[in-house]
Amino acid sequence: MSSNALSLETVKKAFVGNPQDIEGKLSGMLPQASGLEDQTIYIVALSKIALAQAMQKNFEKARETLKRAEKAIVPEGHLAKASVMLEKARIFHQEEDLESALPLYEEVYRFCLSHKLDQEAIDAAHMVAIVAKTPLEKIAWNQLAIDLAKRSKDSNARAWLGSLHHNLGQFLIEAGRYEEALGAFTKAVEFRKQEGYAPNLLMTKWGVARALRFLHRPKEALEILTAIKQEFENLREKNSDLPPEAFSIAADLIDIELTEAKKL
Numbered sequence: 730m731s732s733n734a735l736s737l738e739t740v741k742k743a744f745v746g747n748p749q750d751i752e753g754k755l756s757g758m759l760p761q762a763s764g765l766e767d768q769t770i771y772i773v774a775l776s777k778i779a780l781a782q783a784m785q786k787n788f789e790k791a792r793e794t795l796k797r798a799e800k801a802i803v804p805e806g807h808l809a810k811a812s813v814m815l816e817k818a819r820i821f822h823q824e825e826d827l828e829s830a831l832p833l834y835e836e837v838y839r840f841c842l843s844h845k846l847d848q849e850a851i852d853a854a855h856m857v858a859i860v861a862k863t864p865l866e867k868i869a870w871n872q873l874a875i876d877l878a879k880r881s882k883d884s885n886a887r888a889w890l891g892s893l894h895h896n897l898g899q900f901l902i903e904a905g906r907y908e909e910a911l912g913a914f915t916k917a918v919e920f921r922k923q924e925g926y927a928p929n930l931l932m933t934k935w936g937v938a939r940a941l942r943f944l945h946r947p948k949e950a951l952e953i954l955t956a957i958k959q960e961f962e963n964l965r966e967k968n969s970d971l972p973p974e975a976f977s978i979a980a981d982l983i984d985i986e987l988t989e990a991k992k993l
Contacts, residue, residue: 748784772809776816807844847886864904891920911940947993
């Protein structure tokens with residue numbers, strides 16, 4: 730890997746697949762990253778390794794890795810600090826210690842806003858929405874993230890809009906606001922089409938079908954679900970980069986919705 734190839738984007742794109750493979754890929758980048766004048770890439774890579782270790786339930790090892798990252802932070806390294814804070818919160822989250830994770834996610838959001846780190850602020854706000862205790866809190870935090878993504882000049886921040894509208898649809902369903910949920914999922918489909926990543930698009934179409942089912946429109950829901958079930962099978966046969974466990978989760982969610990829609 731050349732020095733030109735190693736970037737923050739390289740590190741982020743490496744966070745795909747099972748946690749053990751992610752840890753291996755990112756660990757392989759560390760020798761080169763540690764030699765860079767700007768240590769941000771090195772620190773971000775370490776913080777992502779820590780999360781991958783936590784996802785494997787190696788929490789003690791994850792915290793040791795995060796301490797290595799923390800020691801390398803310099804006063805002006807706001808992005809590096811945000812990365813360490815965010816993954817620290819996610820390690821708590823992996824441990825199901827939401828009482829510790831939630832205030833830290835909120836702290837990361839405020840820190841990132843103050844330093845104009847739009848992409849990281851959006852990430853933190855979307856995590857607050859996920860762990861917030863009530864549907865209304867989830868919706869409010871998710872909307873904060875959407876508003877920031879819309880006004881941001883950072884294309885990576887705007888790239889969050891597909892995920893955020895999808896999540897908003899889920900939270901609106903939790904709140905019993907099914908018509909609004911359908912609107913959120915429909916917007917998400919538009920963004921997912923622009924992204925061009927088939928698994929995300931198919932799962933957002935699943936969201937549309939779910940909203941339609943709650944709106945007692947089973948015929949439309951069944952048409953969508955039948956189509957995306959076949960498309961997922963086609964992706965599986967083509968050896969998509971989606972991990973096998975993700976295919977299984979998607980298949981289960983689609984089957985559940987099919988069963989529920991057929992009852993109406």
